[in-house]
Amino acid sequence: GGYLAQKFAEITFRNPMVMSLILCNTFSDTSEYSKGMMPSLFYMMPTFALKRHVLGSFPTVSNNRHITDSIDFMVEQVEKIERSALASRLVIGCTKNYVEPQRLRHQPITLIEVFDNPGISLTMQEDLQKCYPEAKRAQLKSGGSFPYLATAHEVNLYILIHLKQYVNTRHSPYQKESEPETE
Numbered sequence: 001g002g003y004l005a006q007k008f009a010e011i012t013f014r015n016p017m018v019m020s021l022i023l024c025n026t027f028s029d030t031s032e033y034s035k036g037m038m039p040s041l042f043y044m045m046p047t048f049a050l051k052r053h054v055l056g057s058f059p060t061v062s063n064n065r066h067i068t069d070s071i072d073f074m075v076e077q078v079e080k081i082e083r084s085a086l087a088s089r090l091v092i093g094c095t096k097n098y099v100e101p102q103r104l105r106h107q108p109i110t111l112i113e114v115f116d117n118p119g120i121s122l123t124m125q126e127d128l129q130k131c132y133p134e135a136k137r138a139q140l141k142s143g144g145s146f147p148y149l150a151t152a153h154e155v156n157l158y159i160l161i162h163l164k165q166y167v168n169t170r171h172s173p174y175q176k177e178s179e180p181e182t183e
Helices: 002-011 039-043 047-055 067-078 083-094 122-131 152-166
Strands: 021-024 110-114 134-139
Touching: 002 021, 021 152, 039 083, 047 067, 047 152, 110 122, 110 152, 122 134, 134 152
Parallel strands: 021 110, 110 134
Antiparallel strands: none
16 A cells, blocks of 8 residues: 555656655565566466465464454455455556655655564665655554554554644644534
8 A cells, every 4th residue: 555655646746646645564666576476467366376475475473462453354354355456456566666756755754664573574664764764754663564453543643643744734634623603
């Protein structure tokens, strides 16, 4: 999701449709995933093989109940995805491409980083940090591959902090209470 959000922001940078980004366990370059892959083959693979490919990247053991629950939830979600949608997502992630960060540097960006077992490699984390040196960094001691599920309260706090810059602007994420109509 984070990679697609960056690409969308990149593509629409001349007519901005994205005000800011909050990126968590994501990457800016697909080259690590595209090594030795022929993405078009995903469209020909049976459903069980696609799911095995995705589920094989999930961590298997955690001492933290919340992380284990988040993994279980994501496994259930993968099991529900139709073959064509899963193949499409794998093709996007495994097709050699990268985000052009110079097109996004004008946007406020927050990088949520997890220290215990992030879903991406350290190299990919460092590359993302290099792409956005001005980004705010929110750090979580734990959260695993899916911190927005495992430590939702902490992630939500970082989201609120990120969105605070838009309070009392036309882009405010908070609804103004409507005043009662007088007759």
